[in-house]
Amino acid sequence: MARPMKFEKNEAVGKALEVFWNSSYAATTPQELVEGLGIGKGSLYNTFSSKRGLYDLTLAEYVRRRAEVLEATLRRPGSRIDALAAGIAVLVGLDMANPKGCFIVNAVAEHGEGDTVVADASANLFELIKRTFGTCLEAAVQEGEARSDLDVDQKASELLAIVIGSSILLRTGGDKSAVEGLVDGVLRELRSGEKASRS
């Protein structure tokens, strides 16, 4: 009944996420978005209203993707601590060649408290991470991989803070091995008091 769109909206949001991730929100220009999405400026504004409107969509999309990857990683069978290690590695960006940090962390740093959209997105992501970590730790305790008197909630909060901190540390260009060592050490502590494996 009318002309159809030449591009998929979700796909465009994904591309926009990449563009915004490469620099800050403020430093990203409409021109870069046009080039990155491969569509005309008119279509851009016709579809997404404003630069900020598109940005808001990328925030939500990023959280969605993180939720997916985190769930997938931690649902793998085997040692819960190993799974936790894998989850942390991917969250921090240890698997990437040149990490750009966590998109949401960058957004929080740029926009701060006043920005409710960013605040909401970060609250969603951070609580998701903490909850997932908590579940995993709980299971580790049950399996005897971690000491039974572990304060699961406290440790989950610590791990969240460490993940956030590490994503920043890794973004500075400091050597990746230092961050790897840091994460390894934390996990080693977790295991250090473990009971004998039941298997």
Add this chain to the structure above:
Amino acid sequence: MARPMKFEKNEAVGKALEVFWNSSYAATTPQELVEGLGIGKGSLYNTFSSKRGLYDLTLAEYVRRRAEVLEATLRRPGSRIDALAAGIAVLVGLDMANPKGCFIVNAVAEHGEGDTVVADASANLFELIKRTFGTCLEAAVQEGEARSDLDVDQKASELLAIVIGSSILLRTGGDKSAVEGLVDGVLRELRSGEKASRS
């Protein structure tokens, strides 16, 4: 022999630091700087060459100030862990009404790896913090405040990551008490295995 400047340069850098801290580098306009410093645009550019030139000075100034406050806090007599707690609190911004996060962390998040000036400043600050924490932990072990088998270097790295992470968490507007609890928990763990006090 010539007309003297009407303002102190260092003082102006301090004011600029406030201005840049209130929003991102990219979002800060020359106009805001002129108003924040209370000088004319001509003087601004005559003295600091460019917006970026001024920004670079604020980065160094911030690191200098952090070094001062950290040294002052941790040199206080008494329990080393208490001193550590105080240092962490001030670094994270728990003492401030509405924390704007760590200026350097914000800069890293905004500019990323490619920016060598920001990378250098962050390396300076982060190593300073880690080293100071390490010294303090070492002393805590000596004093019998922390368990003697503590991996000081590992723990210092962890605390650095947690401080960075907490500065982000606090900036989102999430409740301050959660971050306080997190920090308290970490310090409690440090003490948990302590030997009997020698005094």
Add this chain to the structure above:
DNA sequence: CTGTTTATTGACCGAGAGGTACAAAAGCGT
């Protein structure tokens, strides 16, 4: 094939960013 509806393109626009130019002013030595 025509009409209706919606998408796309790219020219256009007001505003403000980031910075420059230059005349006037304020010191200082003599």
Add this chain to the structure above:
DNA sequence: ACGCTTTTGTACCTCTCGGTCAATAAACAG
């Protein structure tokens, strides 16, 4: 008082940002 030097204030400039708007194109209903 008079140069000489450096700072200051303000007008000005260019360029790009962020966005709008006709004109055009593509689909489908009848």
